[in-house]
Amino acid sequence: MPWRRVNELCVNDRAYRVWVSEMMLQQTQVATVVAYYNKWMKRWPTVKDLANATCEEVNEMWAGLGYYSRGRRLLEGAQKVMRDFNGKIPDTSHQLRTLPGVGQYTAAAIASIVFNEPCGVVDGNVVRVLSRMRSIGSDTSQQKTIQHFWKVADNIVDHEKPGDFNQSLMELGAIVCTPKTPLCSTCPVKSCCRAVETATTCPNDSTDIEALDFKSDCELCLPVEKWQPSVGVMNYPQKSAKIKVQEEQFAVAIVRCRLHYILTQRPNQGLLAGMWQFPSVSVDSSSSERTMKESLSSCLLLHLNVGGISPASLDKIGQIKHAFSHRHHVYHVFKAEISDKSCLGDEMPQLMEAKWVSAEELLQSAISTGVKKIFQLFQSSLKAKPNRKRLRSVKLTSSSAKIRQTTLDEVCRKA
Ligand code: SF4
The missing domain is CATH 3.90.79.10 (Nucleoside Triphosphate Pyrophosphohydrolase)
Incomplete structure (x- = not known):
C-alpha cells in the first residue's frame, strides 16, 4: 500500500502520510482509499501544503469518499500543526490527540507506526481477533468492553516494534481471522486461541451446555446460554443490538x-x-x-x-x-x-x-x-423515451425527417 512505502521520507512526512491514510481508511475500504490517497499526496505532499489549502478544495478532493468531516478535520489538523507545533507533527499519542479529528485509534496508530511508541491499537479487526483469542464475549459496543480491549492491546504490544506488531494484528483480522470464514487451521496464533479451544472441546449438543467452562460472574465472559455450538469461534465477538436507522x-x-x-x-x-x-x-x-x-x-x-x-x-x-x-x-x-x-x-x-x-x-x-x-x-x-403528448406540443422548425435523425437527448433538451 502506498502509505507503507514511506521509509525514504523524513519522519514528519512519514507521520503526515500515515495520518492521512488512517483518516481515509476509517469506514472506507482499502481498495477505494488508494486512488484518493495518491491524488491527495500529489496535490498536498506535505502537512504545510495541506495547511494552505481551502476547505472547498479539500471537500472537492474528498468528494465520493464519504464521512466528509474527516477531510475537514485533516485540514484543521494541518493548520494546527503549522500554527501550534511549528510545522512538526506531534510525536506522542497524547499530543497527537490534541489535533482535530485524531482520536485514540488514529493517535495510537501514528505514534506506534511512525514514532515507535509502545501503545496498542484497537480497530474492528483487532476487536475480532482479541475477542476470539481471549474469549471476550461481552457486548462490544459497551464502553467497559472497549476499555478492556485497549488494556489488552496495550499489554500485548511488542515494545521493540510496536508499529509492525499493530499492523500485523490488524492484518491478521483482515485476512485470516475474518468475520465469517476464519482460517483457524492455518492461523499463526491458533495454539493460544481460546475460541478455538472452546469450539473444539465444547459439546455439539446444546443440551450439554453446562459442561462449558464459562464464568457466570464475569462481565466479560460470554453468558453460557448464548454459546451456539454450530457457529464455533464465530460466537466471538458478540454483536451489539442494531440501532434503528x-x-x-x-x-x-x-x-x-x-x-x-x-x-x-x-x-x-x-x-x-x-x-x-x-x-x-x-x-x-x-x-x-x-x-x-x-x-x-x-x-x-x-x-x-x-x-x-x-x-x-x-x-x-x-x-x-x-x-x-x-x-x-x-x-x-x-x-x-x-x-x-x-x-x-x-x-x-x-x-x-x-x-x-x-x-x-x-x-x-x-x-x-x-x-x-x-x-x-x-x-x-x-x-x-420522451412522452409523445409533450413532444407533439414542441414547436420544432425541422422537418419530420430531420427530427427522426435528432437524438433523443436533443429532442428532450428542446422540449
Ligand atoms: S485461531 Fe481462528 S479464531 Fe483464533 S485468532 Fe486464529 S483465525 Fe481467529
Missing part, C-alpha cells in the same frame, strides 16, 4: 437553464457540511407529490430568487435512496427548465449560497455520492 425524506429540484444547473451549498456544520447539492427541502414521508412540488417551488422563490417555477412545471423523474451509517435519505427528484439565468447573481442576493454550473463543473464540485446518484437519474431521464 432513521429515514429522512427530501424533495429535490434539478433546475436547468441552457445546460447549466443550480447548486446550493449546505451549512458549514452538520452532515455533509459545506458540500454542494441540488436545491432541496425536507418533506414528510406521507407528503403527496403535489405538496412536494409546492414546497420546492416556494423554496426556489424564497431562498434563491428563482421565480417562474410553478408546481406544475416541476416533473417528477424518480426516487433515490442513499444510506449513511446512521441514517437513510430518500430523495424525491423533480426537474424543471427555465430560460433565464439572471435569478442568481450579485444583484440578486439570495438566502442560500448558490451557483450555476455546467455538467462538467458539477461533477468536479464538492458533491456527495447521493448528489451524483441524483444527477445520474436525471441524465437517464433525458435518455428515456
Whole structure:
C-alpha cells in the first residue's frame, strides 16, 4: 500500500502520510482509499501544503469518499500543526490527540507506526481477533468492553516494534481471522486461541451446555446460554443490538437553464457540511407529490430568487435512496427548465449560497455520492423515451425527417 512505502521520507512526512491514510481508511475500504490517497499526496505532499489549502478544495478532493468531516478535520489538523507545533507533527499519542479529528485509534496508530511508541491499537479487526483469542464475549459496543480491549492491546504490544506488531494484528483480522470464514487451521496464533479451544472441546449438543467452562460472574465472559455450538469461534465477538436507522425524506429540484444547473451549498456544520447539492427541502414521508412540488417551488422563490417555477412545471423523474451509517435519505427528484439565468447573481442576493454550473463543473464540485446518484437519474431521464403528448406540443422548425435523425437527448433538451 502506498502509505507503507514511506521509509525514504523524513519522519514528519512519514507521520503526515500515515495520518492521512488512517483518516481515509476509517469506514472506507482499502481498495477505494488508494486512488484518493495518491491524488491527495500529489496535490498536498506535505502537512504545510495541506495547511494552505481551502476547505472547498479539500471537500472537492474528498468528494465520493464519504464521512466528509474527516477531510475537514485533516485540514484543521494541518493548520494546527503549522500554527501550534511549528510545522512538526506531534510525536506522542497524547499530543497527537490534541489535533482535530485524531482520536485514540488514529493517535495510537501514528505514534506506534511512525514514532515507535509502545501503545496498542484497537480497530474492528483487532476487536475480532482479541475477542476470539481471549474469549471476550461481552457486548462490544459497551464502553467497559472497549476499555478492556485497549488494556489488552496495550499489554500485548511488542515494545521493540510496536508499529509492525499493530499492523500485523490488524492484518491478521483482515485476512485470516475474518468475520465469517476464519482460517483457524492455518492461523499463526491458533495454539493460544481460546475460541478455538472452546469450539473444539465444547459439546455439539446444546443440551450439554453446562459442561462449558464459562464464568457466570464475569462481565466479560460470554453468558453460557448464548454459546451456539454450530457457529464455533464465530460466537466471538458478540454483536451489539442494531440501532434503528432513521429515514429522512427530501424533495429535490434539478433546475436547468441552457445546460447549466443550480447548486446550493449546505451549512458549514452538520452532515455533509459545506458540500454542494441540488436545491432541496425536507418533506414528510406521507407528503403527496403535489405538496412536494409546492414546497420546492416556494423554496426556489424564497431562498434563491428563482421565480417562474410553478408546481406544475416541476416533473417528477424518480426516487433515490442513499444510506449513511446512521441514517437513510430518500430523495424525491423533480426537474424543471427555465430560460433565464439572471435569478442568481450579485444583484440578486439570495438566502442560500448558490451557483450555476455546467455538467462538467458539477461533477468536479464538492458533491456527495447521493448528489451524483441524483444527477445520474436525471441524465437517464433525458435518455428515456420522451412522452409523445409533450413532444407533439414542441414547436420544432425541422422537418419530420430531420427530427427522426435528432437524438433523443436533443429532442428532450428542446422540449
Ligand atoms: S485461531 Fe481462528 S479464531 Fe483464533 S485468532 Fe486464529 S483465525 Fe481467529
